[in-house]
Amino acid sequence: MSELTPTFAIVGAVNHGKSSVVSTLAENDQIRISSTPGETVECQRFWLHDLFVFYDTPGFQNAREALPELASAAQASEPLAVFRQFIERHRGEPDFESECLLFRPIVEGAGVLYVVDGSEPVLEIHAAEMEILRLTGQPRLAIINRTSADDHIGDWKRRLGQHFNAVREFNAHHATFADRLELLETLAGIEQSWKPKLARAVAIFREEWEKRIRECAEIIVELLFDALRHEEVAASPEGRTRREALGEELQKRFMASVSARETRAHREIIRLFGHNRVTADATSGPLFDSGLFSDETWRAFGLDEKQLLAAGAFTGAAAGAAVGAKVEIGTGGGFLGAPTAIGTGVGAGIGAAAAFLFGKQRPELKVRVPGLAQKFKIGGSAVRVGPYAAVNFPWILIDRALGTFAYVVNRAHARRDDSVIDSARMKTALDASSLSTAHWTDTQRRDGARLFGIIRKGKAGREQREALRSLIAERLQALSLARIAVD
Amino acid sequence: MRRAESWTIADILDFEYLLTADSAGDDDATRTRDRAIFEQKIAPEFGVADGGERRQVFRRWLEARREASGSDLPGAHFVAGWQTLLTFATLTGLVLGISVTAGLLHYRGKEPVNVAWFFAATVGVQWVILIAAFAWWLLRRTTGLLDGFRPLRALMSALTWAFSAGLRRLPGERRDRFRASLATISRHREIYGSLATWPVLVVTQVFGVCFNLGVLGTLLLQVALSDVAFGWQSTLRTSPEEAFHIVATVSVPWSRLPNPHPTFDQVVASRFAYSAGIAPLSQTAMTSWWPFLCYAVAIYGLLVRLFLLAWCLGGLRRSLRGVTFDHHGCNALLRRLTGPVIQAQTGTPALTIPESVPGAAPRRAGESLLLLAEDLAAENDALTTYLSTNLGWKVSKILTVQIDHPSGNASALQEIAASAPQLAGIVIGIPARRAPIKAIALFLQKVSAAGGGAETLIMLLGRHTGETYDPVSDEDYGHWKNFNAIHGLHLGIEKWRPA
Numbered sequence: 001m002s003e004l005t006p007t008f009a010i011v012g013a014v015n016h017g018k019s020s021v022v023s024t025l026a027e028n029d030q031i032r033i034s035s036t037p038g039e040t041v042e043c044q045r046f047w048l049h050d051l052f053v054f055y056d057t058p059g060f061q062n063a064r065e066a067l068p069e070l071a072s073a074a075q076a077s078e079p080l081a082v083f084r085q086f087i088e089r090h091r092g093e094p095d096f097e098s099e100c101l102l103f104r105p106i107v108e109g110a111g112v113l114y115v116v117d118g119s120e121p122v123l124e125i126h127a128a129e130m131e132i133l134r135l136t137g138q139p140r141l142a143i144i145n146r147t148s149a150d151d152h153i154g155d156w157k158r159r160l161g162q163h164f165n166a167v168r169e170f171n172a173h174h175a176t177f178a179d180r181l182e183l184l185e186t187l188a189g190i191e192q193s194w195k196p197k198l199a200r201a202v203a204i205f206r207e208e209w210e211k212r213i214r215e216c217a218e219i220i221v222e223l224l225f226d227a228l229r230h231e232e233v234a235a236s237p238e239g240r241t242r243r244e245a246l247g248e249e250l251q252k253r254f255m256a257s258v259s260a261r262e263t264r265a266h267r268e269i270i271r272l273f274g275h276n277r278v279t280a281d282a283t284s285g286p287l288f289d290s291g292l293f294s295d296e297t298w299r300a301f302g303l304d305e306k307q308l309l310a311a312g313a314f315t316g317a318a319a320g321a322a323v324g325a326k327v328e329i330g331t332g333g334g335f336l337g338a339p340t341a342i343g344t345g346v347g348a349g350i351g352a353a354a355a356f357l358f359g360k361q362r363p364e365l366k367v368r369v370p371g372l373a374q375k376f377k378i379g380g381s382a383v384r385v386g387p388y389a390a391v392n393f394p395w396i397l398i399d400r401a402l403g404t405f406a407y408v409v410n411r412a413h414a415r416r417d418d419s420v421i422d423s424a425r426m427k428t429a430l431d432a433s434s435l436s437t438a439h440w441t442d443t444q445r446r447d448g449a450r451l452f453g454i455i456r457k458g459k460a461g462r463e464q465r466e467a468l469r470s471l472i473a474e475r476l477q478a479l480s481l482a483r484i485a486v487d
Numbered sequence: 488m489r490r491a492e493s494w495t496i497a498d499i500l501d502f503e504y505l506l507t508a509d510s511a512g513d514d515d516a517t518r519t520r521d522r523a524i525f526e527q528k529i530a531p532e533f534g535v536a537d538g539g540e541r542r543q544v545f546r547r548w549l550e551a552r553r554e555a556s557g558s559d560l561p562g563a564h565f566v567a568g569w570q571t572l573l574t575f576a577t578l579t580g581l582v583l584g585i586s587v588t589a590g591l592l593h594y595r596g597k598e599p600v601n602v603a604w605f606f607a608a609t610v611g612v613q614w615v616i617l618i619a620a621f622a623w624w625l626l627r628r629t630t631g632l633l634d635g636f637r638p639l640r641a642l643m644s645a646l647t648w649a650f651s652a653g654l655r656r657l658p659g660e661r662r663d664r665f666r667a668s669l670a671t672i673s674r675h676r677e678i679y680g681s682l683a684t685w686p687v688l689v690v691t692q693v694f695g696v697c698f699n700l701g702v703l704g705t706l707l708l709q710v711a712l713s714d715v716a717f718g719w720q721s722t723l724r725t726s727p728e729e730a731f732h733i734v735a736t737v738s739v740p741w742s743r744l745p746n747p748h749p750t751f752d753q754v755v756a757s758r759f760a761y762s763a764g765i766a767p768l769s770q771t772a773m774t775s776w777w778p779f780l781c782y783a784v785a786i787y788g789l790l791v792r793l794f795l796l797a798w799c800l801g802g803l804r805r806s807l808r809g810v811t812f813d814h815h816g817c818n819a820l821l822r823r824l825t826g827p828v829i830q831a832q833t834g835t836p837a838l839t840i841p842e843s844v845p846g847a848a849p850r851r852a853g854e855s856l857l858l859l860a861e862d863l864a865a866e867n868d869a870l871t872t873y874l875s876t877n878l879g880w881k882v883s884k885i886l887t888v889q890i891d892h893p894s895g896n897a898s899a900l901q902e903i904a905a906s907a908p909q910l911a912g913i914v915i916g917i918p919a920r921r922a923p924i925k926a927i928a929l930f931l932q933k934v935s936a937a938g939g940g941a942e943t944l945i946m947l948l949g950r951h952t953g954e955t956y957d958p959v960s961d962e963d964y965g966h967w968k969n970f971n972a973i974h975g976l977h978l979g980i981e982k983w984r985p986a
Contacts, residue, residue, distance in 0.1 A: 026827075027827070028831060044831065046830065046832070047829065048830070059922070060924075062924070065893060065894060095929065097925075120920070205828070208828050215818040225675070268819070274827070461676050462676075462677055
């Protein structure tokens with residue numbers, strides 16, 4: 001590790017949320033945090049290449065006793081030497097064990113990040129802690145965290161202002177990506193020599209964020225490809241009754257497979273953003289009560305009839321025009337564009353009718369039983385369910401995935417509660433922020449509908465995958481900038 | 488400079504197979520294993536991986552995983568299957584070429600071998616197939632017609648069949664993974680493009696090349712070792728001039744080579760008619776056709792096939808080079824390899840909490856001393872009443888103490904020591920939300936020591952609201968009980984219960 005690596009010791013009173021701040025900064029919800037005071041018993045080091053290091057320290061346990069011994073640092077030419085002597089003097093003594101541990105990174109040159117709980121009153125012991133930290137002479141930033149509704153922030157700000165280079169409010173339990181970056185930028189401000197490396201660290205975080213958004217878009221694109229092309233096939237038995245029974249079985253199998261695929265995608269999104277205590281709604285919701293194929297889901301998610309009509313008619317028109325143009329080419333253009341115009345009209349009509357008919361209702365999954373041609377096929381005939389042609393299906397999948405994305409980017413890593421994403425609630429939140437698919441522009445919806453059509457036909461290649469990924473990544477980017485209340 | 492990493496289909500199959508296996512495995516174990524691979528085998532060579540180095544990084548990972556997994560991966564089975572198909576295509580191509588040519592060159596001196604039929608059966612059929620294939624591709628690309636007609640997919644199934652012969656011996660789970668990895672590259676055109684198509688096309692072109700070699704070899708052998716005569720015939724009134732013109736046009740590509748085609752006189756002299764028989768035909772003219780036929784097969788058959796084979800191999804190579812390794816499985820692997828952005832020191836110890844110890848001896852009624860933390864109100868009727876009603880302790884005096892400053896309570900400790908013999912208990916009122924820290928433990932130990940035989944009791948209080956206190960949460964109560972155990976205080980702990 002280079003000598004110039006900005007290093008911080010995150011210190012503070014016991015149970016004021018140091019580990020929560022660390023957890024949020026490091027995007028790591030596996031860091032031991034509990035409401036048990038003194039959970040952190042040793043310094044834990046975190047680092048980003050050689051760009052910065054921070055230490056999660058045990059809290060102050062005996063600050064008022066330690067202060068008199070350290071007071072001489074105020075007059076000392078090298079204040080840290082006094083702290084070094086303190087560590088030497090009390091090595092192995094249980095009374096000052098925590099103080100020795102938390103002073104160690106500071107005497108090695110670390111800056112101080114003092115975390116206080118703004119919902120607790122300022123006590124004499126806190127005054128002693130602040131004074132001790134002032135005596136170190138190291139660059140210092142105070143962070144006012146808040147663990148409950150009580151508000152003593154005004155008092156804290158007054159007191160902290162006398163001892164620290166900068167004071168910031170930072171609610172570790174509601175911090176977003178932007179808050180993390182702001183905090184790092186503030187740290188760069190308290191010591192000039194740290195600025196270049198911390199600026200690079202901020203750039204790495206931004207790049208990483210962009211990367212994750214692209215990766216998340218890829219997860220959603222893969223889900224769409226798989227779900228829109230999925231089919232269940234089984235050899236057709238003899239007899240109508242047996243075929244119907246098999247058809248029903250395949251319908252169930254289809255819904256279970258697609259739901260499981262959706263669950264996997266949501267789990268991957270959650271994992272991508274480093275959350276280990278969050279479960280996707282899809283994982284827990286019963287298939288037909290609140291799951292992907294429930295009527296409730298189909299009512300709440302996706303586009304409304306009008307929007308489906310516009311997108312459906314457009315893609316239908318495009319397909320119809322293409323067929324018309326082919327007829328025209330075939331006939332050497334002898335009909336002066338009439339086939340193209342007719343094709344456009346018919347296509348638009350079919351697209352609009354499909355959108356109108358299926359709109360917000362969940363259309364039945366079709367069972368395809370073998371026809372006359374298939375009966376004579378070598379190798380036997382098959383009963384098939386899927387691909388699912390419902391026009392709203394891909395939009396519902398996207399909305400649900402956007403909900404999971406919005407949840408994980410807005411949930412702080414300091415939280416230690418296990419939670420299940422309520423997708424219906426997230427949809428309401430997305431609508432409130434105008435970020436659900438229903439709020440996409442007409443062009444975005446048409447592009448989406450066109451791409452879904454190509455995917456369904458099995459003709460999508462790398463180009464279409466890239467186009468869909470860009471479209472979704474752009475929406476995720478917009479979503480990541482919005483602050484959405486997740487609970 | 489880092490060397491370019493080349494991937495084969497076998498590599499990609501193995502890679503997908505291992506990714507599929509990992510996605511079903513234990514997350515933590517997979518992350519730890521991949522991180523170790525990165526640190527030991529990748530980082531020393533490449534440093535921190537970024538998108539541009541994915542091919543190399545994943546290649547190293549694959550090598551490391553292959554070493555650990557042994558040899559039973561789908562890539563080897565695929566190569567074996569493909570080689571089987573190539574061998575099959577080579578043999579059937581040669582056998583078909585030889586048989587077709589041997590059949591066509593059947594000559595017993597009564598009628599010459601029909602040049603036009605020979606040309607049509609050896610070169611013409613190939614061109615018909617090629618043109619039909621191109622038309623099919625064009626139709627599929629531009630219209631929805633012929634979507635269901637997929638000869639390449641049928642050939643792909645043959646390839647799968649060839650390579651699944653080896654799979655049948657494997658346990659079901661592994662066999663499924665093998666098939667999943669093959670399906671990934673054949674079905675996911677949006678990820679792997681036409682990668683799965685090229686090996687099948689290579690097989691067809693190898694067949695074509697071998698067919699032409701068979702034809703050419705048999706033709707040359709027949710010409711060298713037996714007596715073969717060629718002629719042309721037509722029911723139509725085709726003039727020898729027209730026939731010569733066609734032959735000269737066909738042989739334009741090799742016109743600079745020796746004996747590119749029969750001369751006009753030879754064409755005239757080799758026209759066969761059943762009514763006249765073979766006798767009037769010139770022997771020289773009839774044998775002058777074979778170089779033309781050899782050239783035709785070599786150029787229109789073999790050379791075209793070689794070109795297509797090279798194009799297919801080039802396409803395969805281009806497809807392999809075009810793989811971007813950016814689907815989710817790859818992204819997840821890269822994250823596992825390079826680790827989290829911020830790394831954390833592991834193995835830090837957790838706080839150990841001993842078993843709770845029983846509180847003090849059974850309580851006796853009497854006088855008590857109430858010590859209140861300095862952040863609590865000094866006058867407290869509610870608390871004194873509570874102690875009297877619930878514990879039978881009459882509060883004789885209330886002292887304010889600095890509970891987090893063990894050495895800062897000298898006068899209070901003196902007073903405790905002085906009044907201890909008359910006391911039934913000493914109550915220390917502490918806001919339950921205060922963090923129970925070492926300093927408080929030291930203070931409590933001092934109080935306990937000063938109190939002698941009097942019972943020392945921690946009275947936890949909720950938030951002060953008006954004349955009374957809020958109830959104490961079970962969570963806070965639990966923390967103080969743990970604190971009592973951690974520091975071996977053996978004190979009684981009571982929590983405020985509103986009336």
